[in-house]
Amino acid sequence: MQKKQAHWFGLPLNLLWGYIAIAVFMSGDGFEMAFLSKHITDMGFSPAESALVFTVYGLAAAVAAWSSGVVAEIITPQKAMRIGFILWLVMHTLFMLFGLGMKNYPLMLLFYGIRGLAYPLFIYSFVMLVVQTVPKQQLSSAMGWFWAMYSIGIGCIGSYLPSFTIPLFGETGTLWFAIAWVGVGGMMALTLLRNVGTPSEKANLTPKEKLTELSRAVTILFTNPHIFMSCLIRIINTISLFGFAVIMPMLFVGRLGFSMSEWLQIWAVFFFVTIFTNIMWGILGEKIGWLRQVRWFGCIGCAISSLAFYYLPMHFGHNVGMALVPAVMLGITVAAFVPMTAVFPVLEPKHKGAAISIYNLSAGLSNFVAPAIASMVLPFFDIVGVVWVYTALYLVAAVLTLLVKVDQPGHSKVPVATQHKIESEPY
CATH class of the missing domain: 1.20.1250.20 (MFS general substrate transporter like domains)
Structure with a gap:
């Protein structure tokens, strides 16, 4: 049975660094929202081709969001967050080097699409950790803080910071700068949430039972x-x-x-x-x-x-x-x-x-x-x-x-x- 935990206005203090990690991670993930579509068309691709890049990304993100809850439960939220974090870094780097860097449209679709699997796996696995850790009578306020941190990351920092970095580093430099933010957020989660919570009993299921x-x-x-x-x-x-x-x-x-x-x-x-x-x-x-x-x-x-x-x-x-x-x-x-x-x-x-x-x-x-x-x-x-x-x-x-x-x-x-x-x- 879950015990009542220390909290500050509904924020579970044992998960504090996880909430901060979500804000930092989503800041980096949101850097491109304001300009990537135009950046792709400026490279010579059509608006339809640019739109397809985001359509593939959105489809991958929807699939990842749908499955992330169960995946986090059967392999533990920390492992699922680690997979999402590493996947983001690898796919973003490949997207920058071989997609945008080489102006290769099929590789842009491939790497940016796969990257769409990453952020839902990272943030929604943390939701699963909150659900497993926080008593249900405190769950509503705990999730309020989650969505607040999400908004701070993707809605505020992720939207406004590029307005300062683009004049300094350019659009390509800003896209590379996103790695620093995602890297900090991911490392915070990996190191500071390592011993938080108790794994679900479903983490011990057989592969067949996990598939079920x-x-x-x-x-x-x-x-x-x-x-x-x-x-x-x-x-x-x-x-x-x-x-x-x-x-x-x-x-x-x-x-x-x-x-x-x-x-x-x-x-x-x-x-x-x-x-x-x-x-x-x-x-x-x-x-x-x-x-x-x-x-x-x-x-x-x-x-x-x-x-x-x-x-x-x-x-x-x-x-x-x-x-x-x-x-x-x-x-x-x-x-x-x-x-x-x-x-x-x-x-x-x-x-x-x-x-x-x-x-x-x-x-x-x-x-x-x-x-x-x-x-x-x-x-x-x-x-x-x-x-x-x-x-x-x-x-x-x-x-x-x-x-x-x-x-x-x-x-x-x-x-x-x-x-x-x-x-x-x-x-």
Whole structure:
């Protein structure tokens, strides 16, 4: 049985260096986000060829995210993080030397695509370590800190530091500089998390049993309806985040007269707010109740924020101050879904790795579903139609939270209808 651990505002102190390692690692991983696509086209490749590089990368990242929970559980999170770290360094170096360095498009696809497997394996294996180490009554706040560190890394340092390094070292130099950040973050994790946590009993399974456990990352969706509904809720969680990044520049820049810089500043404020609200909602979820918070502040809150993101700028026009209001609102409400990370493993206490894998799959699918909805709805109902579809989906998610039954420590205990059946199954 897990004992209550020392923490600081919900941050588990025994995992402190792991959280810092995530921020440092993701800073280096995020360096290229702002300019790599343009860098590839500047080398003479077409926009379509550049887009394909990122499509292959995204597909690999989705596969790695899906499997990382189970992989971390059956080989230990520390070993999985080590594999992800080494894979990143090797593939990034090969990508720089033989892909970009030789302007060899097939090798760019190959090495950058394989590198897409690395960061999900590193960061989501740490999520598995958090799940194994932190008592479930503290899991919501612990995951709030994880997402805050992720945002600091890829959303803040990873986005802003290249604006200073590119004038000094150039784009190629900045891409090489990323290795230093990933190297520091990876070494911190490898050395300072070495003796943290107790390996899952699944680390001692035979290869055949480990393969069976890996398959649960698929089958669990069909054997546990609460996991399936939670998966839908998590997909809906970030549809506005990924969807608005596609459609709102068309509105703000294309129709309302905002400059691209103004729009990027508005969007940056949204990400900045999530650093603090991820921590806040992680802590509050333990007091309010995981699903109660997700329902009222996440689902209903995001429905209201999504409408505000469209109608406030439409009403006030080119007014940056008023445009920041819905950005802050969305930054507050989208983070209220943080407790969903705690819900998944609690719904499947004997198969936590598979549950976390489904959570990761849901996050990846959200990145795909949001722009897909936009592409289907835009030709018929314009931007306002997309906003209303997103709003309706948030309301659907609110209803789903009434159907998911989870036993949260410190709150009314609700038996999960199918959980006893799944728990009785042999490993």
